[in-house]
Amino acid sequence: MTAVAPRWNRLEHDERRSQILTHARRLFSERHFGAVSTAEIARAAGVARGLIHHYFGTKRDLYLEALQTMVSMPLQPVPAELDGRDPEQLLAEGVDRWLEMLSRNRETWIAARGAQGFGRDSDVESILEDARENAVDEVIAAMRPGEEPAAAPPEFRALVRAYAGLAEATSLEWLQHGRLTREQARALLYEGFIAVFRQVLIAVEAAGVAAPPQKAIPA
Amino acid sequence: MTAVAPRWNRLEHDERRSQILTHARRLFSERHFGAVSTAEIARAAGVARGLIHHYFGTKRDLYLEALQTMVSMPLQPVPAELDGRDPEQLLAEGVDRWLEMLSRNRETWIAARGAQGFGRDSDVESILEDARENAVDEVIAAMRPGEEPAAAPPEFRALVRAYAGLAEATSLEWLQHGRLTREQARALLYEGFIAVFRQVLIAVEAAGVAAPPQKAIPA
DNA sequence: CCGGTTATTGGCACAACGCCAACAAGCACG
DNA sequence: CGTGCTTGTTGGCGTTGTGCCAATAACCGG
Numbered sequence: 001m002t003a004v005a006p007r008w009n010r011l012e013h014d015e016r017r018s019q020i021l022t023h024a025r026r027l028f029s030e031r032h033f034g035a036v037s038t039a040e041i042a043r044a045a046g047v048a049r050g051l052i053h054h055y056f057g058t059k060r061d062l063y064l065e066a067l068q069t070m071v072s073m074p075l076q077p078v079p080a081e082l083d084g085r086d087p088e089q090l091l092a093e094g095v096d097r098w099l100e101m102l103s104r105n106r107e108t109w110i111a112a113r114g115a116q117g118f119g120r121d122s123d124v125e126s127i128l129e130d131a132r133e134n135a136v137d138e139v140i141a142a143m144r145p146g147e148e149p150a151a152a153p154p155e156f157r158a159l160v161r162a163y164a165g166l167a168e169a170t171s172l173e174w175l176q177h178g179r180l181t182r183e184q185a186r187a188l189l190y191e192g193f194i195a196v197f198r199q200v201l202i203a204v205e206a207a208g209v210a211a212p213p214q215k216a217i218p219a
Numbered sequence: 220m221t222a223v224a225p226r227w228n229r230l231e232h233d234e235r236r237s238q239i240l241t242h243a244r245r246l247f248s249e250r251h252f253g254a255v256s257t258a259e260i261a262r263a264a265g266v267a268r269g270l271i272h273h274y275f276g277t278k279r280d281l282y283l284e285a286l287q288t289m290v291s292m293p294l295q296p297v298p299a300e301l302d303g304r305d306p307e308q309l310l311a312e313g314v315d316r317w318l319e320m321l322s323r324n325r326e327t328w329i330a331a332r333g334a335q336g337f338g339r340d341s342d343v344e345s346i347l348e349d350a351r352e353n354a355v356d357e358v359i360a361a362m363r364p365g366e367e368p369a370a371a372p373p374e375f376r377a378l379v380r381a382y383a384g385l386a387e388a389t390s391l392e393w394l395q396h397g398r399l400t401r402e403q404a405r406a407l408l409y410e411g412f413i414a415v416f417r418q419v420l421i422a423v424e425a426a427g428v429a430a431p432p433q434k435a436i437p438a
Numbered sequence: 439c440c441g442g443t444t445a446t447t448g449g450c451a452c453a454a455c456g457c458c459a460a461c462a463a464g465c466a467c468g
Numbered sequence: 469c470g471t472g473c474t475t476g477t478t479g480g481c482g483t484t485g486t487g488c489c490a491a492t493a494a495c496c497g498g
Contacts, residue, residue, distance in 0.1 A: 010445055010494045032340035033253070034279065037485065048447045053487060060253065067336050114335035117286045117343045121251035121334040128334075154398035158389070161398075162407060165388025166415075170381045179373035179380075180423070187426035188381060188419060195414035196385075200407060204399070207406035229463045229476055256454065267478045272456060 017055050020045045025066040029111035033063055064123055070112045071131040088194075094142065095189045099182060102171055110175060113168070136160045143197075155204050163196050236274050239264045244285045248330035252282055283342055289331045290350040307413075313361065314408045318401060321390055329394060332387070355379045362416075374423050382415050 011019070023044040027036045038059050042049040056062035102109055114128075137149040139160050144152065167189055174185040230238070242263040246255045257278050261268040275281035321328055333347075356368040358379050363371065386408055393404040 006494060008446065008494080013445080016445075028336075028338050030339060032338045032343070033336065035340075036338075038487095039485075049486090050448070050488080051446060054446080057487090059486070063336065070337055111339060112337050114337040116333060116335035116338070116340060117247075117252070117282060117346075118289055118331050118333040119247050119251045119255075120249060120330060121254075121336070124251070124336045125334045154396075155403055158392035158396070158398040158403075159407065161392055162385050162389045162411070166381050166385040169384025170377070173377035173380055177373075177377070179377040181427065183426040184374055184377070184423045187422040188378065191419040191422040192381070192415065195418055196411065200410040200414055203406040203410040204403045207402040208400065225463060227463080227477065232476080235476075257456095258454075268455090269457080269479070270477060273477080276456090278455070 016047070016051075020047065020052060020055060021062075021066060021069065024062050025070060028063060028066050029070070029108070032116065038062075064127065067124065068127050070108070071128060072134075073108075090142070091193055092190060095186055095193075098167070098171075098189070099186060102175060103182075106175055109171075113172070132161065132164065135164060139164075155208055156201070159196060159201055159204060163193060166192055166196075235266070235270075239266065239271060239274060240281075240285060240288065243281055244289055247282060247285050248289070248327070251334065257281075283346065286343065287346050289327070290347060291353075292327075309361070310412055311409060314405055314412075317386070317390075317408070318393075318405060321394060322401075325394055329391075332391070351380065351383065354383060358383075374427055375420075378415060378420055378423060382412060385411055385415075 020041065024036075024041050027041055027044060038052050039049050041062075042052055045052075052059075052062060056065060136157055140149040140152050140157070170180065170185055170188050170192070174180040174182060180188065239260065243255075243260050246260055246263065257271050258268050260281075261271055264271075271278075271281060275284060355376055359368040359371050359376070389399070389404055389407050389411070393399040393401060399407065
């Protein structure tokens with residue numbers, strides 16, 4: 001009868017770590033950085049506050065890691081087997097997968113898009129930038145099967161990125177503002193893609209040869 | 220010779236206020252919220268720290284007001300007299316004005332775009348949302364002279380917003396990544412606009428009548 | 439059963455924020 | 469030219485939250 005219930009249970013390193021990370025991700029999604037205290041995260045995870053710093057260092061580090069997992073998770077719709085099929089059919093399916101993913105992870109996606117204010121935050125910027133580059137790579141890989149995405153010309157990458165901007169705004173108009181039905185969002189994404197890569201691409205390439213690359217503006 | 224130099228000079232209410240606001244805007248643009256202390260803002264403005272709270276309340280309030288002035292200032296390129304002239308000519312001029320504004324306020328615009336992390340911040344969201352709505356209104360007013368912008372159908376607003384997303388991404392590809400020359404950015408913005416409002420609009424409207432408005436998704 | 443490893447805790451120290459009462463700069467009036 | 473009043477401005481105090489560290493105890497291997 002000496003079996004005394006332990007005051008706390010001891011978890012494996014990664015297990016406890018991901019547990020804290022899960023709660024942190026949820027809280028940081030609901031409110032902005034300053035409105036979430038480490039004490040609250042600790043309470044939600046059922047651990048002492050000090051443990052958070054033991055695993056993640058500073059509160060900001062935890063935030064950045066949560067952001068990292070947030071943006072790298074839901075942004076990759078499963079690419080289907082797209083061998084040698086009709087391109088327009090593939091596009092239509094890709095748009096549908098995107099819309100489907102959105103309607104399933106609505107809250108997550110909106111939160112991941114982020115709504116902080118302004119200011120240069122190089123850490124946050126690089127995380128988001130990497131995520132966007134990966135997304136662009138996926139699109140390029142789907143458009144040019146067999147070729148290396150990194151080998152695509154810069155203005156082509158830029159064009160994909162521009163379309164991504166259009167897609168992001170379109171998705172938000174559907175999900176948040178309700179100014180588009182799902183059908184309309186689909187049409188906009190589908191036709192927008194065709195328009196951008198059918199005619200706009202030609203114009204951009206023409207502008208590229210007409211006026212040879214002027215000096216790149218430094219970041 | 221009893222003229223003693225005063226230890227500090229007394230400014231008018233709005234004058235001191237805008238002075239603090241200027242320095243706060245600069246600092247918040249360079250670094251993220253947490254990396255800027257009220258003490259630093261006070262030091263930069265040459266005032267006591269307490270004065271900041273006297274004028275703006277909390278640090279967050281100051282931040283929000285700085286953001287407010289930031290997004291409402293540089294985003295409005297001066298609309299020229301666009302009476303009954305050639306639409307395509309007007310578009311070309313509008314694009315040039317936009318590019319010109321960008322190259323002049325490069326740092327400001329990039330900072331105002333924000334290096335957001337994630338999380339829902341209703342205050343920040345509404346400020347940014349208002350700014351975007353105003354920008355959309357300006358574009359609609361330019362496209363439909365004499366009509367009330369608010370009277371435009373929702374899917375039209377959404378389309379303008381989608382184009383704005385494309386324009387934002389395009390601008391960043393030029394300014395920050397240098398993957399587009401200015402000429403290419405101009406071509407992309409110009410042709411993209413035509414493509415979106417020539418053919419995509421038709422498809423979106425068709426999708427609207429084909430599938431009548433389903434229930435709006437609440438914010 | 440017992441000693442070692444290490445996950446976990448609780449509390450201390452420090453920095454930053456919010457607030458408030460006292461002070462003084464400049465103006466109006468005598 | 470002095471004097472009192474208005475209010476812009478200051479300095480410091482209390483509180484909150486973060487970062488860190490030494491002590492503790494849960495679990496595993498011998």
